[in-house]
Amino acid sequence: MTFFLASLSKQLRRVLGQPWSLAIWIGVPMLVGALLSAVMGGEDGETPKVHLLLADEDGSFLSGALIETLSSEDFGQLLIIERVAGDEGMAKLDADEASALLVVPEGFQSAFLASEAQALTLVTNPLQSILPAMAEELARTLAEFGSYAQLAFGPELRRIGEVSDAIRDETMTSDEIAQAIGALAEGGTGKLMRAVPKLSGAPVEIDVRTTEGALEASFILLFFPGLLMMSVIFAAQGLAEDLWAERDMGTLRRLKTTAASSAAGFAARIAGMALATAAVVLPLTTIGFTLLELPYAKLPMTIVWLALAGLLLAALASVIQVLAPSRKAGALFSMLVFFPLMLVGGSFFPFESMPDFLTVFGRLTPNGMMLEPLKRFLIGTGDLAGFVPALSIALIATAVLTAFTIWRVETRFAAR
Amino acid sequence: MIDVRNLRKQFGSFTAVDDISFTMRPGEIFGLLGPNGAGKSTTINCVSGLIAPSGGIVEIGGHDIVREPKEAKSKLGIVPQELAIYEDLSAIHNLRFWGAAYGLKGETLASRVTEVLEVIGLVDRAGDKPKDFSGGMKRRLNFGCGIVHEPDVLLLDEPTVGVDPQSRERLHDMVRAETARGASVLYTTHHMEEAEMLCDRIAIMDQGRKIAEGTLEELRAQVGEQDVITLSGAFDAEPVETAFANLQGVSILSLEPGRLTVETADGPGRLANLLDAILGTGAEVRETLVRRPNLESLFLKLTGTELRA
Structure with a gap:
């Protein structure tokens, strides 16, 4: 010893x-x-966000809705959205000031409503790796969502587009607009309306939680x-x-x-x-x-x-x-x-x-x-x-x- | 205390120690004298149990070093040729560690450490680390670590290599103090003077074999009262041998083209005669050395080579 x-x-x-x-x-x-x-x-550092540049070359109701969706609070934790013109966006990417540039091309809405092939262009920053990949994943998800929406509600979406164009171009009277909306509500759009409550109160829920007592890693x-x-x-x-x-x-x-x-x-x-x-x-x-x-x-x-x-x-x-x-x-x-x-x-x-x-x-x-x-x-x-x-x-x-x-x-x- | 019988150690086909036998008594300093490579360190490594012998028996205090290593080693203290101390531990902690390694504990350990510090003259530096010590101080601590447990048998493997004369003297005193309390000391050296001055009995080794053994007087007697004269130069064997055959009381120990070694009584008095005879053969003599009878001349007589070669 x-x-x-x-x-x-x-x-x-x-x-x-x-x-x-x-x-x-x-x-x-x-x-x-x-x-x-x-x-x-x-x-305690801020979570890295995807700095996504958006160039809206279509200027339509649908492109506007898309941009509004991406700018919503739901995506706020993930995205920093900056609206730019196409050339300005490319210059910012070259200067490594953003993760990706999403271009909504001219004619996007028309093509979408006519169920024609249409493409969003995503330009990623080669100097970054993870954040552009996240932007790419997000764009794919959006494209898939758009495709499913087109398949399920094609005719209704087309009619909504026509009515919104008529409202913009003032080619329909108030009565005609009211009639068209009524027809949408009573007719085929009924399926959309019937789907909405189901979507909002979907029986399948995702309950996100971590192990009891576990720390956020x-x-x-x-x-x-x-x-x-x-x-x-x-x-x-x-x-x-x-x-x-x-x-x-x-x-x-x-x-x-x-x-x-x-x-x-x-x-x-x-x-x-x-x-x-x-x-x-x-x-x-x-x-x-x-x-x-x-x-x-x-x-x-x-x-x-x-x-x-x-x-x-x-x-x-x-x-x-x-x-x-x-x-x-x-x-x-x-x-x-x-x-x-x-x-x-x-x-x-x-x-x-x-x-x-x-x-x-x-x-x-x-x-x-x-x-x-x-x-x-x-x-x-x-x-x-x-x-x-x-x-x-x-x-x-x-x-x-x-x-x-x-x-x-x-x-x-x-x-x- | 130590009984070594027919000790043999081989490394592959090389025989480092060949059939060595000797015994040591309590209170005796037994010297192993020989040039570098003679097999002294291998012998001491076998005796200490550091390497296993290829043959023969080593008993320490009646215990076989191979069959009863623990009992045999408990009676041993060793002071290795190379320093074997912790350079980064203070002197006192070195002594405590090695004391504990040899089985000391408690008050006995503490008092022995104090005593040894006094013996090796490091009381004032007890708390300092050896890395800050002089070579002589390190050697003394190395020695102290080997005697802290008052061993019955102390093995010292060329302990004075690289030591200044003052520290060497001090080490010799410490060795004598160990024998005074009854320890047997096995001391290897290649310094003839050291062996002559310190050892009670001496074994001379060369190329792994023991070539002579005895007290200093007994070994000197083997040389007789003959002086050894070594001549350097250029010699032809045949005329030199013929010339020496006519000289009474002179015998050739070795004859090489560049060196001639002869043995004769009253070397200084016979030197002139010798030189006349040699130069008469046409030989050339550049250097002459006359040695009085001592261990070195015995080694020369026995092996034909210099001890310091």
């Missing part, structure tokens, strides 16, 4: 004696988090656990590289000549790694909890889980180090393994923003596996039971990897 405590004390003193390493393990994820948060608008909240894992990975790599430091100092070799138990020494090393990882992630986690207003009751479990993740990752990093032929090679191999793991394992990009196939792979990585239950726990969609599968795998993997490291150190690494 004395040797275990002496080893643990030695381990922690040596970690604390490396302030620059600690600063990097904590500081780099902080910096990455701050930068990405700023780029993505952060927790902003980008930074989704990213936060990945940042913590990034810090854990840095710490794990650094702690594993310490094997080379001990080897170079000759202390591993000397330790082999003592009667001290290797198992006790490595148990102390593991405990030291867990405590060091916890100490490293504590400030980052506390800052994150405060900024994201996460419940502090979840802080201890978060720290414990990250320390456990640190053990698994440090065990993996240790295997890489003891297999490497030199200290330089060890650092290089470690980077070659852990950098891709960070990229696909949710530490640089949340799984939610990654392609599906990559997400599947990322969740199978050691860091991704440890990240997922933590993320669900923090957002509120998972409970403590959600940790169990990953915990079991992590404990077994850590034990196996550590046993291999001990064997390698005893037989080859320390004796070289």
